[in-house]
Amino acid sequence: MRWSQTFIPTMKEIPSDAEVPSHQLMLRAGMIRQLMAGAYTYLPLGLRVLHKAEAVVREEMDAAGGIEILMPALQPIDLFERTGRKDAFGNVLINFHVRRGDRTLHLALGPTHEEVITDLVSKHISSYRQLPLTMYQIQTKFRNEERPRFGVLRTSEFLMKDAYSFHTSVESLNDTYQKMYRAYCRIFARCGLDYLPVEAESGPIGGDASHEFMIPADNGEDQVVFCKQTGYAANLERAETGRKTPPLTTPSGAAAMVKVSTPDVGSIDAVCKLLKCQPQQMLKTLIYQADGQPVAVLIRGDHEANENKLRRALGVKSVELADPGTIFKVTGAPVGFAGPVGIKCRVIADHDVPLVKDAITGANEADQHLTGVNIGRDYQLDTTYDLRNAVAGDPSPRGEGTLELVRGIEVGHVFKLGTKYSVALGAAFDDEKEFRQPIIMGCYGIGVNRIVAGLAETKHDANGIIWPLAVAPYSVILCPLAVADEETMKMTNLVYEQLKAAGVDVLLDDRDQRAGVKFKDADLIGIPLRIVIGGKGLKEGVIEAKWRWEPDAKKLPVASAVPAILELLSARRAEEASRVPE
C-alpha cells in the first residue's frame, strides 16, 4: 500500500482528552478516531492490526477444535428474561422496542451470547453422541457501559471472540477448559503480549472454575494479586490470603474497655482523627443482609470487606449492606456506631480481627465508641474467616511467599458455566441409558480490541508504538527519501513490487516529505522493519534496514536487498514463534 493512497492521519500533538498511552498513541498514529464516549472508528491502520489479532485468535481456536459460527447481535429480550439476566445486566443491556407491522418487538443488542447459543443447541442437540461440541464466533458486542473510559480499553461496542463448549460430563468440560486455556496462552504469546493467567471469581462452581488473562499495566482496571515465590496469581476479587485463625483468647496486658464520646463521628477516618489513632487499631463492624438475615461482619479498620468471600463463608446466595433501619434494629444505634460488644445478631470476623489488641469499635450507641476492646473478654468468636481483600505483604495461600499487588488489563476469561443456561433454556441430551441430562457448559471470551490496545499500552517508547511482527499493520515500511529522484524511485518501486510479490505487507511512504517527517511517522505507527532508500546509501550501493526496537540500521547491498529483507523477516518470525508455548 502506498501511503498517499490510504488514510493515515498522524498527529504531532497529543489530543487533550486522551490520558492513557494506548489512547494517545492510537489517536496520534492515525489508527482510531472517536465518535463519542466509548465508540471509536477504526481507521485503516487500526483495522489492520485488529484483523491480524483476529486472525491469530481464529487460527488458535480452530486448532483447539472450535467451530466458527456467527450469531445475530440482535436478540429477543425474552431469552434474557428466561435466564434472569435481563435483571442481572440491568442498564448494561441495551434494549429497545421496535414496531413491525402491528406488532411491537422488544429486542436487545447482545452483550454476550450464552442465551442465543444455548437456545441453538437446545434445538439441535439431543444425544450424548453429538457431544462434546465447541463453537465460537468473533463478533461485535454491545454493552451500555456506565462509564466508558481509557480510550479503546473500555468501550460500549467491542469485538469479542466468544466460545461456548457443551459436554456430557465434568471430565469432558475440564478437558476442553484445559485446551482453551492453552489456546489462550498461545494466542496472547503469538500477539506478543506479556500476559498473566490469574484465578478469577467463579461463582457457584468454585475451585479452579475460572481464569482471567491479564496484561500487567499501570492503567489496568483490575487489581491482580501475585506471588513471585509460589507463583500464585489471582484477581483481587478472588485472591485468598495465607492468613489463618489466630488464638481466640484475651491477650495479656489488655487495657480496660472504656466508652468515649464521639459525637457525629461515624467514619473510620473521622474516628481516627478525633481519637488520634491509626485505622489498623480499629475494627469496623459492617451490618449485612445475608439471604435476608442480618449479620455483623468484623474487619480491621484499614481492610476492605470482600462480599464474594463473605457469601461463601456464610454459605448464602446473596449479601448486601443492610439499610439504616436494620442497622438500628441490631445495634440500637444509627449507621457508624456498630460494634461487636453486645450486638444482637450473628457475628463473623476476618482472621486479622482477633489480633487487634485494645481495639476501637462502635459502642452500639449513638455518638459513642469503645476503646480497649479485646477478644475473649469483650466479644467472643468460635472461629475466623478470610473475609477481606488481600493487601500487598499478605502471606501467599500456597506456601512460603509474600503477595504483591499489580494492575492489569483483562484480555481474556475462561469460565466453567455448569448447567445454569442449559437448565434455564432446556438444553439437554439423552445419555446411553436414555436418561435426559442437562448439558454441561463452558464459555471462553477474548476482547480482541483489548489485545490491540493492550499492545499499544505496554509496547511503546517515547517515539511511538512498537508492534510485534505478528500483528503489525504492515511488516515493512519503505522510505524513499527523495520521491522526485528517478534512481531512488526506480529502486524503491522494484523493492516494493518484489516484497509484495513475496507476500510481505509493505507500506510505501511515497509522500514528498523530508526524511525526518518520514522517520518520525514510521516510529509513531510502529512498523517493525523500516527500509530506507536514499541518495547516501545508493552511492555506496546499499539500502538500509532498521528494526523499530533497535537503535542502528543494517546496510543491505542493493543487489541482494530483497532476499536479505525476507531473511530478516523470517528470522524474526521464528524468534517470535519461539516464545509461544506448546
Place this chain on the structure above:
RNA sequence: CGGGCUGUAGCGCAGCCUGGCUAGCGCGCUUGCUUGGGGUGCAAGAGGUCGUGGGUUCAAAUCCCGCCAGCCCGACCA
C-alpha cells in the same frame, strides 16, 4: 449515578479573573519559492454559530442560570 475538571479553526493552546478596536498564537492545510538522511526556511492565503439556549448590559468568548458534550476519580461491570 455521585464528585471534580474542560469546551475558542482539523490538533495543541492564549484571551475570560477586571465586559469594549476587525478574536489571537503555534502546528497542520492551500499556493509559490527554498531545503533535501530525524518534524527545513521564507512569503502569501484559506479556515471560527467562541459547545448550546436563555438572562444581565449601551456592549458578552469574557458576568449569571439552564442544558449538552468530553475527560478524570468513585459506584457499577455476564
